[in-house]
Amino acid sequence: MTTVGLRERKKEKTRLALLDAALDLFLEQGYESTTVEQIAGVVDVSPRTFFRYFTSKDHLVLWFHDHGEEIMLETLESRPQDESPFTALMHALRAVLSDMEGSTPEESARFLKLRRILDENPRLIGQSVARGAQTERRLAEVIAARRGADADTDQLSHLIVAFAMSTLRVGFECPRRDGTLPEITNRMAETIELAERSLQPGWDLEPPAR
C-alpha cells in the first residue's frame, strides 16, 4: 500500500504551503520583517500550528539541510569500507547534487528562492552554516569509525569532514549571482573537483595520532 491516509496528505500539503508562503514573504519584505503570524495567515492556520510544522522560523530556511544530511549519511554508509574517507565524502556530495538535479520544478523553484534569501541575509547564512556544524559532528563519528579512530581525539577525522563540508558550502554560496539549477549544480561539481585537486594524495589516510 502506497496510499497514505488523507491526514498524511493534508499535513504534507500544509507543510509545503507554509514553506512556500514563507519563502515568498521573505523575498517580498525581507526575513526579519516577516512574522510567523503573517506566514500562518497566508496558509490560514494559527501561529501555534506553524510551530508544530517547523520548530522555529529559522527552521524553514534550514529545511533543505535536513534532506541533504540524510542523503550524505545514506551514501556514506553505502560506500565500500576500504574507500578513503575523503573520497567517500566527495561521493556523498555528488549524491546530493544528483538528487538536486532530479528534483521537480517546484522543488527547484524553492531551492532557487532559498538561495536568494540566504544571499540577502548574512545572518541566515550563518544559521545555515551552524546547521552544517551539527551535521559535521555526526559525519565525524562515521568517518572516525571508518578510520578506526576515536572521534573525540582524532583531529584528522574532523578535519576531513570540515574540508568536505566547506567544499559543499563554497559550491553552494559562490558565485552569488543567480543562475538556473543546472548552472548551479555544475558549479558545485567544479568546486568538488577543485577540492580534490588541492589535497595531497593519501592525506586522509594518515594513521590516527593516538
Place this chain on the structure above:
Amino acid sequence: MTTVGLRERKKEKTRLALLDAALDLFLEQGYESTTVEQIAGVVDVSPRTFFRYFTSKDHLVLWFHDHGEEIMLETLESRPQDESPFTALMHALRAVLSDMEGSTPEESARFLKLRRILDENPRLIGQSVARGAQTERRLAEVIAARRGADADTDQLSHLIVAFAMSTLRVGFECPRRDGTLPEITNRMAETIELAERSLQPGWDLEPPAR
C-alpha cells in the same frame, strides 16, 4: 596620555563583570535556563543595560570571536603580498594562538570556561560557527584581492578561506576533553601543521577561473 577616564574604566569593569557573571551562570545552570535578567541581577544593572553592552545573549559567547577576527585581519594585512594566500592565513591563525598564549590568567580562565560552555551546548557551537561565517566573507574579500580575483566569482578564494577557518575550528573544538591553555594551543598548532601537510604545494596559487 594613557589615562582613560573614570567612565571608560567603569564601563570596562561592568562589561567584564557581566561576562564573568554570565559564564559562571551558564556553567552552573546551563545556557538556556539562564535569563538575561539573572545575569544583569548579579552585576546589579538593569536588563536594558545588559543589551547596551552585549547586542544579544549569544553575543556573550561570541565575544572572543571579535577579538580573533581582528587579529587575523591585522596579521593578514601585514604579511608580504607575494606570500601565498593559504600560507598567509596560516600565519594569521598562529597569530591568534600566540595572542592566546600571552593572555592574562583572567582571560585564560574565561577562555577555558567558554570552551566548556560551547562543548555542552551544541546550539552555541553553531552560533560560533555562524559568527565564523561572517568572518569568512570578509577574509575572502582580502584573499581575493591578494589573488587578483573577484570575490564574487573566484571559488578558490572562498575555498582557501573556508579550509583555513575549518582548521582553526577543528583545532579549537577537538579534542573535547578539558586541558590547560598551553595544551590546547599546542593542539591547535598541531592541527595547523596537519592542514599544511595535507594540501598540495601551490594549490592556492591556481589562477582565477575567469
Place this chain on the structure above:
DNA sequence: TTGTCATCTGTCATCGACTGACATAGATTA
C-alpha cells in the same frame, strides 16, 4: 567650584518568537 554638556542608566511599554495546557473538530479504526 560651578554650571553646561555628553553620555550612561533605569523605567516603561511593546513587539515577536516560542511553549505548555486544554478543549474541540476532524480523521481512523474496530
Place this chain on the structure above:
DNA sequence: TAATCTATGTCAGTCGATGACAGATGACAA
C-alpha cells in the same frame, strides 16, 4: 456507529530584544 487517535485553535505566559523618555553621573571649561 461508536470509540479512539491526532491535528488544530485558543489562551496564557515566558523570554529575548528594542525604542522612547527621563533622571543620574562623569567630563570639561569658565
